[in-house]
Amino acid sequence: MEIETWWLLVGAIVFFALGWFAARIDIRYVMRDARALPSAYFRGLNYLLRQENDKAVESFVDVSRRDPYALDLQLALGSLFRRQGRLADATAIHQSLVDRHDLPKEKRDLALFELAQDFHASGLFDRAETLYEQLEGTAFEAEALTKLAAVLEQEKEWAKVVAVRTRIEKLNREPQGKLIAQCYCELADVALAKNDLAVVHENLALANSFNRNCGRAKLLSFRAAVRAADVPGGKAALEELARVQPELLPLVSDEVITLWSGESPQTAVEQLASAQRNAPSSIGLSKLIDASTKYEGSPKAMGRLRAELQRNPSAREVAKLLDMESAQRDETSGLLLKESAELLRRATEKTPGYHCAHCGFRAPRYYWKCPGCNTWEAFKATPLGS
Ligand SMILES: [Zn+2]
Secondary structure, eight states: OHHHHHHHHHHHHHHHHHHHHHHHHHHHHHHHHHHHHHHHHHHHHHHHHTTOHHHHHHHHHHHHHHOHHHHHHHHHHHHHHHHTTOHHHHHHHHHHHHHOSSSOHHHHHHHHHHHHHHHHHTTOHHHHHHHHHHTTTSTTHHHHHHHHHHHHHHTTOHHHHHHHHHHHHHHHOOOOHHHHHHHHHHHHHHHHHTTOHHHHHHHHHHHHHHOTTOHHHHHHHHHHHHHTTOHHHHHHHHHHHHHHOGGGGGGGHHHHHHHHTTSOHHHHHHHHHHHHHHSOOHHHHHHHHHHHHHHHOHHHHHHHHHHHHHHSOOHHHHHHHHHHHHHHSOHHHHHHHHHHHHHHHHHHOSOOOEEETTTOOEESSOOSBOTTTOOBTOEEEOOTTO
16 A cells, blocks of 8 residues: 555656756757747848848748748748738748758749748739749749749730640649630731731631630620621621520610611611610610611601510610600700709719629720629629619
């Protein structure tokens, strides 16, 4: 019994001693970290705050050589600076890391990726492009390729974008067909501006091969046909456009009228009316009513407007109807209607046009790629009633 008590006592002392030892070791580590980090690291931060970038970088390099954890802190700090728009500071930190030859490969690749993004954000596209390319075969290749595609799109290097998107599709197995079709449409658009119709058709065939329901390719094919006065080709392209994306038809309403001007403009107005029925929009209605007024006369145009308002009530379009009515009345009641139209317009405020379904960016004209968030095919016409 006495021996058991003695062993219990020895056990308790050993247990206490081990606990004390462990605590000492932890405290020593904490003290070492606390001593090592603040003195050198905060010296670097101070230099940065005083805009003395070279000295700051020297301090950080010194810290990260002694403490591997400081390397992650530097990377985090660099990325933070970029997000704050302090691009020179971010670049200085990342460049110093890339210049070091003692970094583990994974960390150096990360620093290279960060530096590429600094150049990208600074508008130094050539340098960003080179660095993104250098990340081939690294863990950051997929992300770098997506960013490289964005750089090349900004530079309008459409053939290169196609090559990069093909690589992305192979690497990530993410379908890029719709985006590649947009690149060929961009090339077709450039060729159309130069009236080089052979190149237009070549690129549109490629766009269709990547996305057979590409509305923009049908729209450009229609424009090319109108340019060539190819009436059957134009009608076929318009039919295709109305089938895949009727909401784009108001963008070519003038060309629709041109195509039918030799035969019957009323048929063209019918085409616009049909597109409006399939994809009602404020812009589409406005184009339809203008064309109808011109080729069918005011009474028919007002009839179309009334019918459309029955289907899709919209205060803003009622203002347009009141305007048209006012022209048919005597001076006093006409003026009254005009004033009512103006009040309605003020109450509805927003100018009809287009907006990005992705970020909400509004614009009076259509963009294939949103200038606000760079998303392709996100623009929508302002719906009726909004
Ligand atoms: Zn957007």
